[in-house]
Amino acid sequence: MCESFNATLECVLLDRHRFKDRREAMLTVFDFIEGSYNPQRRHTSIGSISPMEFERRMT
Numbered sequence: 001m002c003e004s005f006n007a008t009l010e011c012v013l014l015d016r017h018r019f020k021d022r023r024e025a026m027l028t029v030f031d032f033i034e035g036s037y038n039p040q041r042r043h044t045s046i047g048s049i050s051p052m053e054f055e056r057r058m059t
Contacts, residue, residue: 008037 013032019025039052046054 005037012036 009029009032013029017028019028039050041050042048043051043054049057
């Protein structure tokens with residue numbers, strides 16, 4: 001699982017950006033995870049839905 005995430009992060013984000021500093025890199029990675037990756041990725045352990053969809057259904 002981790003290797004898949006790292007490959008996605010590298011291909012989609014890190015290969016396309018140059019960051020001014022570490023803080024900018026950290027904020028960009030956070031925005032990618034919370035704004036794009038988590039809402040879209042699917043987890044087989046929760047019925048092949050995204051974590052955000054799972055949370056929505058549980059509330």
